Each structure stands twice: as structure tokens, then as C-alpha cells.
Amino acid sequence: xxxxIYQSAVFVAVMWGVFLLDLILPGSFLHYGLxxxxxxxxxxxxLMPFLHANYAHLLSNTIPIAILLALTLSxxxxxxxxxxxxxxxxxxxxxxxxxxxxxxxxxxxxxGLTTFLIIVGVREKQFLSLGVAVAVGLIFGGSLLSGxxxxxxxxxxxxxxxxGAIAGVVVGIATTERAESFL
Numbered sequence: 001x002x003x004x005i006y007q008s009a010v011f012v013a014v015m016w017g018v019f020l021l022d023l024i025l026p027g028s029f030l031h032y033g034l035x036x037x038x039x040x041x042x043x044x045x046x047l048m049p050f051l052h053a054n055y056a057h058l059l060s061n062t063i064p065i066a067i068l069l070a071l072t073l074s075x076x077x078x079x080x081x082x083x084x085x086x087x088x089x090x091x092x093x094x095x096x097x098x099x100x101x102x103x104x105x106x107x108x109x110x111x112g113l114t115t116f117l118i119i120v121g122v123r124e125k126q127f128l129s130l131g132v133a134v135a136v137g138l139i140f141g142g143s144l145l146s147g148x149x150x151x152x153x154x155x156x157x158x159x160x161x162x163x164g165a166i167a168g169v170v171v172g173i174a175t176t177e178r179a180e181s182f183l
Contacts (some may be wrong), residue, residue, distance in 0.1 A: 008073060015052070018051065032051060033051055046091065059135060069113065086164070088169045091108070091180045093166060111180055114143075115165045117172075124177075
């Protein structure tokens with residue numbers, strides 16, 4: 001298996017590749033986004049992280065995804081299973097409870113990976129996982145808190161962020177055992 005940094009780079013390259021194909025090909029891939037409680041929106045549960053509305057949207061997700069995926073892949077056993085579980089859980093929650101809009105972008109996964117890494121560190125209480133949790137909390141904690149606050153009338157999917165954060169907590173709890181003491 002390639003090193004985690006390369007795996008993370010491939011994921012980001014796929015995001016960029018989909019965006020560039022969407023620019024080149026006729027039509028728009030955005031109609032494959034997640035539209036809550038509709039049959040049309042079901043593919044968006046899996047596809048949403050690879051679809052971005054514009055260059056700024058894609059750029060704003062690129063660095064966080066690259067960092068959080070690299071951290072997850074380099075510190076967690078069966079990391080891809082956790083990443084996929086976060087994506088699907090986040091998308092399913094958003095499909096069930098989200099605002100009626102076309103949700104696209106990888107920010108739900110960003111919020112999911114952020115809470116996942118924090119929960120894992122707190123539950124395991126090992127030096128590496130706790131160190132990663134602290135670093136992620138310091139780097140992404142402000143965005144985490146501000147990103148889940150409802151922002152009505154904006155194009156920001158705060159509900160997608162919230163569903164991603166919840167999915168990260170659920171997957172973090174489901175994939176770790178709680179340590180009784182630090183060491």
C-alpha cells in the first residue's frame with residue numbers, strides 16, 4: 001500500500017479531476033449532489049465529497065482534506081473503512097435531516113474527520129492519538145465550532161457540516177475502545 005501522504009494526494013487529485021472534468025464536459029456534475037429526501041439526491045450520499053460548486057469551494061476543502069486524511073491514514077488501523085463510514089454516515093444523516101438544497105463538497109468529510117480524530121484521541125488516551133487530537137483541535141477547532149452554526153440564507157451547508165461532525169463522533173466511538181487511564 002502506498003504511504004498515507006500519497007493516498008491522501010490521490011483522493012485530492014480525484015476531487016480536482018472531477019472538478020476539471022465538470023468544467024470540460026457538457027452539462028454539470030452538480031446535479032449528482034445530495035438533495036435531502038429525494039431519490040435524485042441518493043447518489044449524492046457517496047458522490048458529494050467529489051463535487052464542488054466552484055474553484056474557491058474546491059480550494060477551501062483541498063488543504064483540510066489533505067491534512068486530515070494523511071493524519072487518519074497514518075495513525076489509524078483500517079483507516080479507509082473509517083473514512084468511507086464517515087462519508088456514508090454523514091451523507092445518510094444529511095439526506096434524512098438536511099435542508100432542501102443541493103449539497104455538494106467535501107466539507108462534511110472534513111468535519112467528520114476532525115471530530116473522528118478528536119474522539120479517537122480522547123477515548124484511547126495514547127500519546128500519538130491524543131497528540132493528533134490536540135493538534136486537530138487547535139488547527140480545526142474554531143472552524144468546527146463556527147461551521148455547525150446555522151447560517152440561513154447562505155450557500156454554506158452548515159447542516160452538512162453538522163452531519164459530518166456527528167458521523168465522525170459515531171464512527172470514532174464505534175471503532176475505538178475507551179481507555180480507563182492515560183498511558
